[in-house]
Each structure stands twice: as C-alpha cells, then as structure tokens.
Amino acid sequence: MSGDFLALAQPGVQQLSPYVPGKPVDELARELDIDPATIVKLASNENPLGASPKALAAIRDELAELTRYPDGNGFALKSLLAGRCGVAIEQVTLGNGSNDILELVARAYLAPGLNAVFSEHAFAVYPIVTRAAGAQARVVPAKSWGHDLPAMLGAIDEQTRVVFIANPNNPTGTWFGAEALDEFLQDVPAHVLVVLDEAYIEYAEGSDLPDGLDFLAAYPNLLVSRTFSKAYGLAALRVGYGLSNPVVADVLNRVRQPFNVNSLALAAACAALQDADYLAESRRLNESGMQQLEAGFAALGLRWIPSKGNFVAVDVGCEAAPVFQGLLREGVIVRPVANYGMPNHLRVTIGLPAENTRFLEALAKVLARG
C-alpha cells in the first residue's frame, strides 16, 4: 500500500492551493477554436508594449553562451542596480522574478511557530510562501481596499518575523504615502523584516507614492523588492531583485539556488535598465490607457478602485464570474479576483489603446446581456 502523500506533506503545504495565473492565450484559443492573434489578454499585468529592442539585442548576443552557466553572482546586473539605486552591491539580491525574493525571505525567516503579517486583498504569493514555510499567515482586514498600516502594526507580536506590504498593492492598485510609510517603519519592532513590494513602482514616478529606497538607510529591517516583469517588460524571463541591508542580503544568498537568474535574463535586464526611452513609453502608454479605461467605466456607470499600477479593479455591479466567462467568449481575458475576497471585481491590465477598446466594447456587450 502506498503512503498518503498529501497527508505526509508538511501541514502548511497541505492547506495551500496553487497560485492561479491569468488564463493563457493559447488555452482560450484552443477552447474557442479561434486564432490566438484575435485574443486580447489583459490578465497578468504584463507590459503591452513588447520587450525593449535593446533587451532583445542583448538576448541575441547572449545566445552563443547558452552552454555556460550564468554568472551565479549576477555581477553586471547587481553593479548596475547598485549604481542606479545608490546602494552597495552587497545590498542587492537577485531573484527569479521578485516572487523568488519573497520566497527567499520566507524560507530564511519563517518557520512553524512564527508568523507573517499582511493585508486582506494582498498579493496571493504572500500566503503561499508563508504557509509553505510552515508559518502562520496573519491577515489584517483592509481599509477602503488598501493596507490598514496601524492595524497591521497591531497584529505584530513576538513571533512575527515578516510583514509584507505592497505599494501599490495588487490587485487593488491602492497605495500609501511617504508619511504613513515612515510612521509605520518607525513603529515596527526591530525583530520584524518589512518587505516593501514595489513591483509597480516605475509606473508611479512623479506621484505621491514614496520611493522605498529613501527609507533603506534609516531602517535596517526594510527590504525593498522590485521586478523587471512589469514596466521593464521582461515577465517571461523571470528577473527581480531585493534591496536590503547587507546582512539580510547575505542571509537570502545562503538559501538562494546557485544560478537562480538565467543568463538571458541577466543580459536583458542590464539592457532594459539602460533603455530610458522604453520605460518612458511604458509609462506614457499606461497613463493614457488608464484614462481610457476609467472613461469607459464611467460611461458604463461602473465604479473602480483608483490605481497606481498598470491595472485597475472594476466593480461590475454583480457577481463578476459570469462576466469574466462572457468576456472569454468575446476573446478577452481579464482576471477574476474572487480568490482575493473581491467577488464583484475584475482586475484589468492596461493594454494598447486598441486592446482597451476591445475590452470596453466586450464588457458593454456582456453587461447588456445581463
């Protein structure tokens, strides 16, 4: 008789459900038996611009070296990031996407008997990495869809090792300002590592969203995580980074896979970081696309949660699951967020102008059908 390998998994893992990604274009094309090129995917907060030509050129140059392991220390990318971010190279940790950074933190600092604090409606990976480490997830009720930082402080105890906060948050798009962040950091006990997840920070430049880097020097218990998946347009390559005090970076480095970032990703990230035009165009496109979607929602009489990311959560005024299904039949993929405690919302990534139009037209049609 074979063992019950579900019951044998560690208790935290038994409780987990796998992360549900956005529906792939090819999957819907197969289901509807249509050309994938006709499908609009606005489901995974990807950059609709296509990758930077400079990143693509760097990848082509790197192809000749595919038989070699990547630089396990990621020296070139770490040096560039350190220069850009005004930190020492010892403060940079590279990850296989910023998800990897979140996981490294959990592996290094969480264990049974310990806990991590995060908000209701927060990014789905926080509970996954917390429970996978056998730790308790302390979910603090949100306030107006956003993080209630004072309540999160109240949830911290002697067994808390990590607080995850995303600014802006996914899937709500909500954010907090510099003053609120500073007050929070001042009050978080020294034994708690604050992971400030800034996956969408590049979209918020010039706004009232604080730059986590400004707080690193004052708070040795702060780690800022960022990614090349969003505004830098390299989601498929999986590359992100953490910035922290050197001791935390050293600890994360101990649990990191030896070659966690591949050589194509390293080369492309270096190139993307230096392509200021691409980043500016990504921002411009996002800003105008956000306005387009907001105007479209207003015209349909729908409410949405104001967002600083490259996505927006819209309240469709009824259970969103059938609307999501209706949109799929129109060849438009968005993201249902019932699993985030938001059953009446759909999260929509900002696309190209024509993609946004397709989505808004399909939404109007599906809602009109009732």
Ligand SMILES: Cc1ncc(COP(=O)(O)O)c(C=O)c1O
């Ligand atoms: C808030 C937040 N953090 C982290 C990530 C992880 O992104 P990646 O692993 O691609 O860097 C995402 C991706 O959607 C996100 O929304």
